[in-house]
Amino acid sequence: MKKTTKTKWDEAAALCDGLSEDQDALTREIITGLADKWTLWVMSVLAEAGEPLRFSRVLEQVEGISQKSLTKTLRQLERDGLVTRKMFAEVPPRVEYAITPIGIEMLDHVEPLWSWVAKSVGRFQEARTKFDER
Amino acid sequence: MKKTTKTKWDEAAALCDGLSEDQDALTREIITGLADKWTLWVMSVLAEAGEPLRFSRVLEQVEGISQKSLTKTLRQLERDGLVTRKMFAEVPPRVEYAITPIGIEMLDHVEPLWSWVAKSVGRFQEARTKFDER
C-alpha cells in the first residue's frame, strides 16, 4: 500500500532529493513568495502591460497596494530575476519595471494551478459551509 | 501590442472574471494557504502515507513543526476539505487524519509548478548572486 505510486507528488519529492539544502530552501522560498499578498498581482500587471511600466503606473494598477509594499515586492521580484528595473538619469527621475522571460515562464506555470483552484472554488465553498455548520 | 495574447495568464484572468468577489477571494486564500510554512509538507506526508495517520505520527514526520502549528494547519486543511479528521471515542484518545481526493488533486496540480521551480532553481540562484554582488 505504501509503495504504490498514488500521486504525482512522489516525482517532485524525488526531484527535491537531487537538490542541495540551499536549493531546496530556495525552491520553497520562491513558492512562498508567490503567495505573498501582492507578488502575483504585480507580475500579472507587468505581463499584461506587455511593455515596461513606471513605478507610479504599477502603483495605480495594483489597487490598494502601498508605496512601501510595492517597493518591497518589486525588489524581491528583481532580486529573483522575475522583473527588471531600469533607472533613467533624468529629472524628475524615471524608473521602469518589466517582466522577464523567466517571469513569464513562472506565470505560465502558476496559471494551471490557479485555474484549477478557481474552477474548484465551489467545492471549497461547500467544504467550508459544511465545516462551519457543525 | 496590448491586445496580443502574450501569456496563458490571460486565460486565468478571464476565468477569474466569472467569479464572485467571495469566490475570487477564496481562490486567493487557497493559493495563499498553499504557501503557508507547513501546509504542503503536511499534505504530502499524508499523501505519501497512503493511509490515515494519527496526530503524533504526523507530528513526527513533519520535522520541526510545533504542536500548535500542526493543529492549526490540520484545522485549515480540514476546513477546506483537503484532509479528514476522524476521532475515536477511546482512552487514550485517538484521532486520525487522512488526505481527501480533492487534497490529492490539489497536490497533483501543485506538483508541476513545484517541479518547474526546482528545475529552475539554478537560474534563481544566479539571479540572486548577480543581484547581491552589485
Added chain:
DNA sequence: CAGTATCCAGATCGATACTG
C-alpha cells in the same frame, strides 16, 4: 494522546512624513 491556553519575539503591512 491530542489537544487548548498563554506568553512572547519577530515579521508584516499601512499610513505618514521626508528627500535626492
Added chain:
DNA sequence: CAGTATCGATCTGGATACTG
C-alpha cells in the same frame, strides 16, 4: 517621481504549561 525612514497595529509562529 521614486523612493527612504519611522511608527504603530496586526499577525505569525515557537515555547511552555496545562487538561479531558
